[in-house]
Amino acid sequence: xxxxxxxxxxxxxxxxxxxxxxxxxxxxxGSVAGAFVGFLMVVGSIVLLSWNEGRAxxxxxxxxxxxxxxxxxxxxxxxxxxxxxLVHVSGPATVPGRLNDPVFNVGHPSALRLERTVEMYQWRxxxxxxxxxxxxxxxxxxxxxxxxxxxxxRPIDSSAFKRPDGHRNPPMPYRSAVLEAxxxxxxxxxxxxSLVKQVSAFERLAPDSSAVxxxxxxxxxEQLYRGASPDQPQIGDLRVGFRVVPAQTLSVVGAQMNGTxxxxxxxxxxxxxxxxxxxxxxxxxFQHAKSDENTLTWILRAVGFFVMLFGVLFMASPIxxxxxxxxxxxxxxxxxxxxxxxxxxxxxxxxxxxxxWLAHRPLIGGGLIVAGIVLAVLIRRALPSRKxxxxxx
Numbered sequence: 001x002x003x004x005x006x007x008x009x010x011x012x013x014x015x016x017x018x019x020x021x022x023x024x025x026x027x028x029x030g031s032v033a034g035a036f037v038g039f040l041m042v043v044g045s046i047v048l049l050s051w052n053e054g055r056a057x058x059x060x061x062x063x064x065x066x067x068x069x070x071x072x073x074x075x076x077x078x079x080x081x082x083x084x085x086l087v088h089v090s091g092p093a094t095v096p097g098r099l100n101d102p103v104f105n106v107g108h109p110s111a112l113r114l115e116r117t118v119e120m121y122q123w124r125x126x127x128x129x130x131x132x133x134x135x136x137x138x139x140x141x142x143x144x145x146x147x148x149x150x151x152x153x154r155p156i157d158s159s160a161f162k163r164p165d166g167h168r169n170p171p172m173p174y175r176s177a178v179l180e181a182x183x184x185x186x187x188x189x190x191x192x193x194s195l196v197k198q199v200s201a202f203e204r205l206a207p208d209s210s211a212v213x214x215x216x217x218x219x220x221x222e223q224l225y226r227g228a229s230p231d232q233p234q235i236g237d238l239r240v241g242f243r244v245v246p247a248q249t250l251s252v253v254g255a256q257m258n259g260t261x262x263x264x265x266x267x268x269x270x271x272x273x274x275x276x277x278x279x280x281x282x283x284x285x286f287q288h289a290k291s292d293e294n295t296l297t298w299i300l301r302a303v304g305f306f307v308m309l310f311g312v313l314f315m316a317s318p319i320x321x322x323x324x325x326x327x328x329x330x331x332x333x334x335x336x337x338x339x340x341x342x343x344x345x346x347x348x349x350x351x352x353x354x355x356x357w358l359a360h361r362p363l364i365g366g367g368l369i370v371a372g373i374v375l376a377v378l379i380r381r382a383l384p385s386r387k388x389x390x391x392x393x
Contacts (some may be wrong), residue, residue, distance in 0.1 A: 036315025053356035062270035075187025
């Protein structure tokens with residue numbers, strides 16, 4: 001078994017280069033582990049795709065039922081006859097008083113939400129790796145670590161850096177946060193906090209020169225700053241920005257419960273809890289909600305497909321390891337493995353989606369299964385034809 005040699009070369013104060021060479025047998029464990037991870041990814045993608053289809057059908061079913069059952073009611077009075085029903089209300093939102101940040105004493109007299117964004121100037125380690133394979137299956141990997149300074153909303157752990165000396169970040173004393181107003185109302189209705197959290201029409205908060213700020217902070221433009229100079233920031237400097245959602249006209253679809261607008265328990269265990277800024281009809285709000293659900297469904301389908309695709313590729317890791325004795329052979333096998341992964345992943349994704357739909361909508365599910373089988377046959381027939389074209393050329 002070949003030995004593993006590691007050589008570290010320091011090119012400068014903010015750059016470290018590490019070169020690692022692994023022999024053919026040294027890479028066996030990694031290829032087996034990669035195959036196992038690939039298997040888990042394929043299983044995970046099947047679970048994700050199945051769950052997503054069930055979730056999508058349940059959500060659309062609940063929204064369709066809600067669109068038929070919802071009643072539009074005036075905002076200026078709570079009608080006892082609508083208790084427990086799904087209602088649609090449009091009107092002015094109000095809050096009982098000023099919403100204030102408890103740390104920086106900055107606020108707004110009539111805000112539904114207040115967002116505080118805290119950033120600290122920190123070191124970040126960027127990593128770039130390049131690998132070269134040699135005849136005999138050995139692999140040499142050169143990794144370059146570069147250290148750059150940047151503003152970050154999250155604390156960066158410098159203790160895990162390849163070269164922490166000279167690149168240490170101080171603790172981050174403040175964090176970003178979002179505050180919601182308590183006691184917000186829509187006309188005569190109280191608003192459940194789950195509704196207030198959905199309103200995302202943020203706008204910049206103007207500087208408040210009367211606020212009593214923590215020591216070291218001062219207004220610089222629309223932000224608070226702590227440090228010697230915002231033009232030449234140093235590690236550990238802080239800047240804080242604020243945004244608010246002012247109280248304004250809202251449209252809500254939810255349950256009327258004891259004078260409060262809250263989430264409505266819809267069909268199939270789905271909660272209907274819709275909010276939009278401005279005056280919107282119930283039909284428009286349900287159309288937007290269904291559009292959002294369709295977008296989410298396709299995003300999760302794409303995620304499931306790519307997880308499956310890379311999972312199948314990882315499962316081929318031992319075969320690539322065997323082929324790596326000759327670098328050019330590994331490239332050919334890698335290209336073939338990608339083709340096989342596509343051939344497997346596309347119809348398998350369609351089949352999983354179709355099987356999930358069979359439990360909810362048999363007609364569409366059966367059509368997808370047929371489409372998946374036809375697509376697999378067409379792809380399989382296309383691959384040999386390409387080989388014959390290449391041979392003829």
